[in-house]
Amino acid sequence: MVKTYRHESLLGFFKGMSFPIASIAMVNSVLFGVYSNTLLALTATSHRERRAQPPSYIHVFIAGCIGGFVQVYCLAPFDLIKVRLQNQTEPRARPPGSPPPRYRGPVHCAVSIFQEEGPRGLFRGAWALTLRDTPTMGIYFVTYEWLCRQSTRDGQDPSPARVLVAGGFAGIASWAVATPLDVIKSRLQMAGLKRGAYRGVLDCMVSSARQEGLGVFFRGLTINSARAFPVNAVTFLSYEYLLRSWG
Ligand SMILES: C[N+](C)(C)CCCC[C@H](N)C(=O)O
Numbered sequence: 022m023v024k025t026y027r028h029e030s031l032l033g034f035f036k037g038m039s040f041p042i043a044s045i046a047m048v049n050s051v052l053f054g055v056y057s058n059t060l061l062a063l064t065a066t067s068h069r070e071r072r073a074q075p076p077s078y079i080h081v082f083i084a085g086c087i088g089g090f091v092q093v094y095c096l097a098p099f100d101l102i103k104v105r106l107q108n109q110t111e112p113r114a115r116p117p118g119s120p121p122p123r124y125r126g127p128v129h130c131a132v133s134i135f136q137e138e139g140p141r142g143l144f145r146g147a148w149a150l151t152l153r154d155t156p157t158m159g160i161y162f163v164t165y166e167w168l169c170r171q172s173t174r175d176g177q178d179p180s181p182a183r184v185l186v187a188g189g190f191a192g193i194a195s196w197a198v199a200t201p202l203d204v205i206k207s208r209l210q211m212a213g214l215k216r217g218a219y220r221g222v223l224d225c226m227v228s229s230a231r232q233e234g235l236g237v238f239f240r241g242l243t244i245n246s247a248r249a250f251p252v253n254a255v256t257f258l259s260y261e262y263l264l265r266s267w268g
Contacts, residue, residue, distance in 0.1 A: 028110060036107050044099040051095050053260055056088035056162060068264045073176050081166050082159040089158025090151060097147040102130045104146075104210045138213050146210035149222050153202035157195045165191035165257060184261050185254040192253025193246045200245065201238035205229065 025033040057068055063084060064076045076084075109122055124130035134142045168187035173179040179187065196203075205225050212218035212225070219225040229237050 033110075036109075044095070048092050048096045048099070049256065052088045052092040052158065054088075055091045056084050056158075057264075059084035059087045072178055075166075075170065075175075078163050078166065082163050085159035085162035086155050088162075089154040089156075092158075093147060093151045093154050096154075097150055098131070098143040100150065100206075101134070101143060101145055101210050102127050104207050105130055105134070108211055134213070142213060145213045146206045149202055149206035149209050149225075152222065153199050153206055157199040160198055161191050161195035161253075164194040178265070179261075181258060181262075184258050188257030189250035189254035191257070192249035196245050196249045197242065200240075200242045201226075203245075204238055204240050 022034075029036070060071070060076055060080060061067060063080045064071075064074075066074050066076065106124060106127065109124060124133060131143065134145075138145065165187050168190055169179045169183060172183050172187075205222060208225050208229060209219060209222070219228065
């Protein structure tokens, strides 16, 4: 944090955020929409009926995995642009004559990737993202449901405080499992800049572990968990209460 602040001031912390903020609404509505509709197809219960007739954890897991799988295709290009911009550090005062940053902003970044790496370039790392999100979104929804049911009497709606706590821990639990593939995904997304860096997911895993030890698979987990708690607490609270007031 100190280094980022010294080098890039407060703005450095928000690098690459305009795109994720604009895209998060779309990505989350795809995730939660596919999740809820898959549960409807599997259990024939709507969101409202699910308190009285709770779905089995297997159904929750399958619906979460399918939701995770589908949302990857909305998330992948936005996530790639975020990673590319976050990894581009710019000093506060650029010495005169030094080259300008490679990407001038999210739109310029998207256009450059499209031109330099082709349309498929925008989906770089999407396979690692699919591997990261499919099972861990299942874990995300199962953890949330389990924690809600632990603390709520059968058939009753969980209180807002419980929804917040269950959502927060669901975020942490799923990130704990997702972090190894998150590290690999980000490396593959960055590798598009240098030709032939990795041959694929497995190659990236093996060479990262060889060079940096197994600890590499947990890089960023602490800061990600600190972020995941409030983010996912609010996400689930919004989901529950928006559906309750509209459904
Ligand atoms: C499945 N995985 C762990 C990758 C993400 C789960 C939480 C997703 C949420 N939008 C967030 O940004 O925290």
